[in-house]
Amino acid sequence: MKNKLLSFARIFVGALFIFSGLIKANDPLGFGYKLQEYFEVFHMDFLNGIATGIAILLCTLEIILGALLLLGFWSKKVAWGLLLLIIFFTLLTFISAAFKVVTSCGCFGDAIPLTPWQSFTKDLILLVLIIYIFLKKDLIKPVTNHALAQKNIAITVTIISLVFGLYTYNFLPIIDFLPYKVGAHIPSLMVIPPGEKPDEFEIMYHLKNKKTKEEKDMSDKDYLKTEIWKDNNWEIIGEPTKRLVKKGFEPKIKDLIITDASGTDYTKEIIENPYYNFVFVAYSLKDANQNVIGNLNALALNATQQFNIRSVLLTSNSAKDAEVFIKKNNLFSEVFYADAVPLKSMVRANPGVLLLKNGVVINKWHFHNVPSFDQLSKKYFSK
Numbered sequence: 001m002k003n004k005l006l007s008f009a010r011i012f013v014g015a016l017f018i019f020s021g022l023i024k025a026n027d028p029l030g031f032g033y034k035l036q037e038y039f040e041v042f043h044m045d046f047l048n049g050i051a052t053g054i055a056i057l058l059c060t061l062e063i064i065l066g067a068l069l070l071l072g073f074w075s076k077k078v079a080w081g082l083l084l085l086i087i088f089f090t091l092l093t094f095i096s097a098a099f100k101v102v103t104s105c106g107c108f109g110d111a112i113p114l115t116p117w118q119s120f121t122k123d124l125i126l127l128v129l130i131i132y133i134f135l136k137k138d139l140i141k142p143v144t145n146h147a148l149a150q151k152n153i154a155i156t157v158t159i160i161s162l163v164f165g166l167y168t169y170n171f172l173p174i175i176d177f178l179p180y181k182v183g184a185h186i187p188s189l190m191v192i193p194p195g196e197k198p199d200e201f202e203i204m205y206h207l208k209n210k211k212t213k214e215e216k217d218m219s220d221k222d223y224l225k226t227e228i229w230k231d232n233n234w235e236i237i238g239e240p241t242k243r244l245v246k247k248g249f250e251p252k253i254k255d256l257i258i259t260d261a262s263g264t265d266y267t268k269e270i271i272e273n274p275y276y277n278f279v280f281v282a283y284s285l286k287d288a289n290q291n292v293i294g295n296l297n298a299l300a301l302n303a304t305q306q307f308n309i310r311s312v313l314l315t316s317n318s319a320k321d322a323e324v325f326i327k328k329n330n331l332f333s334e335v336f337y338a339d340a341v342p343l344k345s346m347v348r349a350n351p352g353v354l355l356l357k358n359g360v361v362i363n364k365w366h367f368h369n370v371p372s373f374d375q376l377s378k379k380y381f382s383k
Contacts, residue, residue, distance in 0.1 A: 006136050009129040010069055013082065016126065017066030023112070025059035025165040027173045028052055029348040030110060038092070056165040061085070063161040064154070069133070072142035073150045079137040082130045090123040110177040172348055172366045179252040180346045180354070180361055186271045187359040189253040196249035206237045219243075256342040261319035266336055270312060274358045276380060278303060278311035280333060282351035283343035285317045285325045292351060292367040293329050300333045302373045307381045313351075316340035355380065 024031040032052035039047045047054070065085065068078045097116035114122065133140075144150065168174060176182065179189050192198055203220035210233050218228070220240075228234050258267040270279070280296055282288040300311035311333040315322055322335050347354060349366040355376075356362060362380065365371070371379075 003139070006133070006139060009133050010072075010140070013126060013129050013133065014066040014070035017062045017069070017082075019066075021059045021062030021066065021161065022164070024055065025063070025161065026168055026175055027110065027177070027348060028055045028059060028165045028169045030173075030178075030344075031055040031059065033344060041095075052169065056162070056169065059165050060158065060161040064158055067157045068154065071150075071153065072140045073154060075137045075140035075142075079130075079134040079140075083134050086123060086127050086130050090120070090127050093120040093123050096120075169348075170366065170368050172352075172364070178345050180364070182361050182363055184361050185359050186253060186256075186356075186361065187268075190251050190256065192249050192251060199244060199248040199250070200246040201242045202245050204241045204243050207234050208237045209233050210235060253342070255339060258314065258336050258338050260336055261322070270336065271356065272359045273310065273356065276307070276309050276355065276357050276362070278309065278333070279346075279354040279356055280311065280313045280351050281315075281343050281346045281349075281354065282313060283316045283340045284350055285315055285321060288351050289367055290329070292370075293331075295370070296351065296353065296367075297329065297332050299370070299373050299376075303376070303381070304332070306377070309381065310334075312336055314338050314343055314346075316343055 029052055032055040035051045035055055036048050039045055039051065061081075062085075065078055065081050068074060069082065093116060097120045100116070142150065180186065205218050205220065205223055206215065207218055207228070208215045212233075215237070218226075223229060256267060256271075257265065258270055259265055270277070278300060280300075282293075303309035303311060313331065313333045313335045315335065315337060316339055317325070317337075319337070322337075325331065326335060346352065347364050347366070349368075351367050353365045353367070353370050354361055355364070
């Protein structure tokens, strides 16, 4: 019975660690963004520049520990590694949940979003199982006792895990779990479908009685129903607050607003263009690859001249910074502005490229593998 329980714990923990590591390694840049949120909470902003590197290493470590646990290699060292890692994760998710500092832990990336309390519960279960594995680590038998074979297998797992994370970082996720994935119709993801209800809120007032000094909170409905507003002894203190009463349907894309330098909204015009159009995304112009910008500029120029295809550059930088960037790179594309959060979700690259038509993401590319104009023309524009 003890062996069965130990086997279950090893299989469950090992498989979950491998799954978690692979899911995050599929989108290391996204995991890096999540780490930056934690760095800011703990005032460790100096690590932001290497967040993606840390993300890739953490994913690799998770996969290695999970694989070695299943294989039974170096059980004492693996058990210690798992225990230290899960204690760290459990403390981190508890802080996130208790103090509401990070709304999603990113444990399984964007594939399976978990609330902080769900993440903490998951880590508590893993903690119990890993403590059991740690206590019974001497009973774990490796699938092979051959030292060289163990070493070679471990090296192979490490290389595959590391290469996978580096590949997805340089050529976009293998599986795109974000709302702007290929084939997605962006306009429909920004609205609440018929029959679905939005979030229900109520306005809360803090009232104080001038005579008795009594204080109480009251919703806007009760405020009107009781007609307390007619009593001059009661006055509203401070600003009214909004409280969520009932969670409703939440669109997958709820924060995309595209404007020009003067603040005019161009969201609908750009994303619902019935023809092919290029959307170049560079949330940070300062960090954008300058050589690639020149290539994208040439691509936009050719596409416009030969097929009258519109191209726009979306950035979260200020109009002042964008103006300098336009002059420096002799930019051909129109420049529009949006918040960095949706831009980072559009494409995991800086810059990245989306090909849209009638609101649908036809294709998207990392700046490392943008097709040539001839390839794009043959596949899309000439048809």
